[in-house]
Amino acid sequence: FCKKAKPRTIEELATITAIYRPGPLAAGVHRKYVKAKKGVESGTPIAYDHPIIEEILKETYGFISFQEQFMLLAQKLAGFDKGASDKMRKTLVKKSLDSNAAKVQERVDLRKKFVNGAVELSGMNPKRAEDLYETIEYFSGYGFNKSHAVSYAIDSYYSAWLHTHYEKEWLATCLGAVDWNPKKLSKVMSEIKQLGYKILDVDVNTSDTVWSFIEERNGFVPPLSSMKGVGSAAVEEILINRPYTSLANLLFDDEGKWRHSKMNKRCFDSLCKVEAFGTLEEMTSGVIDNHQQLHKIIIENYDSLRKGKYG
Numbered sequence: 001f002c003k004k005a006k007p008r009t010i011e012e013l014a015t016i017t018a019i020y021r022p023g024p025l026a027a028g029v030h031r032k033y034v035k036a037k038k039g040v041e042s043g044t045p046i047a048y049d050h051p052i053i054e055e056i057l058k059e060t061y062g063f064i065s066f067q068e069q070f071m072l073l074a075q076k077l078a079g080f081d082k083g084a085s086d087k088m089r090k091t092l093v094k095k096s097l098d099s100n101a102a103k104v105q106e107r108v109d110l111r112k113k114f115v116n117g118a119v120e121l122s123g124m125n126p127k128r129a130e131d132l133y134e135t136i137e138y139f140s141g142y143g144f145n146k147s148h149a150v151s152y153a154i155d156s157y158y159s160a161w162l163h164t165h166y167e168k169e170w171l172a173t174c175l176g177a178v179d180w181n182p183k184k185l186s187k188v189m190s191e192i193k194q195l196g197y198k199i200l201d202v203d204v205n206t207s208d209t210v211w212s213f214i215e216e217r218n219g220f221v222p223p224l225s226s227m228k229g230v231g232s233a234a235v236e237e238i239l240i241n242r243p244y245t246s247l248a249n250l251l252f253d254d255e256g257k258w259r260h261s262k263m264n265k266r267c268f269d270s271l272c273k274v275e276a277f278g279t280l281e282e283m284t285s286g287v288i289d290n291h292q293q294l295h296k297i298i299i300e301n302y303d304s305l306r307k308g309k310y311g
Contacts, residue, residue, distance in 0.1 A: 004034045011059055013153035014146065018065045023142025029063060036061040049128045050118075052077045066146035067093070070136040077124065077132075078117030088114075092140035111137075168213040171197070172220055175211040179226050192220065202227060202276040204250070205243045209235060229270030237262040246281040247288070247297075248309065256309035265302050272298060 001020055007013040019029050036046060046062045048054035056072045057064065064070055067089055074080040074088050088110055091103075111133055118129040162170040171192055178184035189199050198219030200206075206214055207224045214221055224235045237260060244250040253259045271277065272295035282288040288297070298305065 001030050001034075005030075005037060010150060010153050010157065013157060014149040015060045015063075015065045017152050017156065018144035018146075018149045019063070021142060021144070024065075027138075033061060033063055036063070049132065050077065050122060050124050052122060053132070064135060064139045065144065066149060067140075067143040068146045070139065070143070073132070073136065074114060074117075077122050078114045079121045080113075080117065089140070089143075092137060093143060171195075172211040172213055175220060176223070179211070179223075201278060202271075202274050203279055204238055204271065204276050205279045207276070208239070224276075227270050227274055227276070229266045231262070231267070233262040234264070234267045244277075244280060247294075250277070250280060251298075251305055252309040258306045258308055265299065268298050268302070269295070 001016060002013075005012070005016050007016055016030075016033070018024070019033055024030065040046060040061060046054075048057070048062065053073065056069055056076065060066075060069070064073075070092075071082075071085040071089055074085040075082065080088065091106060091110055114133050114136075115126065115129045118124040118132070119126050124132075159170070162173075174188050175185070175192070178188050193199065196218075197213075198217065200214060200217060200219040200221040202222045202224065204224070206212075207221050209225050210223050211220055212223075213219070224230055224238060225232060241259060251259060272291050275291040277283060277291065277294060280288075283291075283294070288294050
């Protein structure tokens with residue numbers, strides 16, 4: 001829809017944001033909007049039933065896209081004051097919730113007031129005033145607040161610009177934004193894979209405090225901090241001491257002493273289970289077959305290993 005509509009301003013982007021929802025789509029408003037916009041751009045003007053309608057709906061090519069527009073129509077065309085136009089908005093938007101006789105009569109009176117005002121104050125044709133009110137009434141079922149639409153449009157534009165010019169950083173940020181929600185994270189991962197990127201395993205040598213892109217592997221690696229059992233102090237210690245080339249280098253310093261004060265048994269347990277030690281020499285060479293074997297080596301011997309490399 002965006003590609004066909006070719007928005008050139010934030011206002012146009014806000015309009016297609018408001019239109020691209022179930023109600024307007026079901027009514028085919030998106031197709032009519034594109035057709036009207038192309039017509040105007042090629043020199044075919046839109047026929048409006050009244051100059052005031054043109055003034056208010058010109059920016060959206062004749063379509064009521066925002067609640068504020070029908071409130072302005074009520075004010076400028078039918079003589080409503082601002083309070084009455086806001087009351088009209090509330091009455092129409094909540095119509096599906098109101099079925100008692102008083103509310104039904106309120107809507108009947110509202111229609112009569114609008115049509116009579118448009119005819120008497122603005123000289124509008126009665127039939128066309130009725131048609132306009134019916135359009136407003138139908139639109140109110142899915143009407144969108146303009147201030148919200150503009151806010152969404154600005155956010156959408158920022159997002160699209162970042163995705164275009166800083167794609168990898170933007171996608172890493174998207175992953176981080178939903179890291180706490182497995183369902184949303186799965187959806188974002190799926191979309192990123194469709195763009196041709198990989199989702200890599202957590203790794204003590206490449207993972208950071210946030211999602212990051214590994215150029216040589218063309219993929220995104222999760223942060224260490226997203227792993228259960230790996231606290232912020234442990235992450236900081238890992239980042240200070242890495243890179244870890246081998247199992248001995250991971251566990252002991254140059255003097256053969258246990259290297260870690262923040263990485264505890266639970267931390268090693270979690271990192272083994274998520275296969276975060278895949279870049280150690282023993283793993284890449286096949287000396288250690290898999291992370292389950294590595295888990296047994298470290299966890300089952302943890303207390304002995306902590307005493308140091310020698311002895």
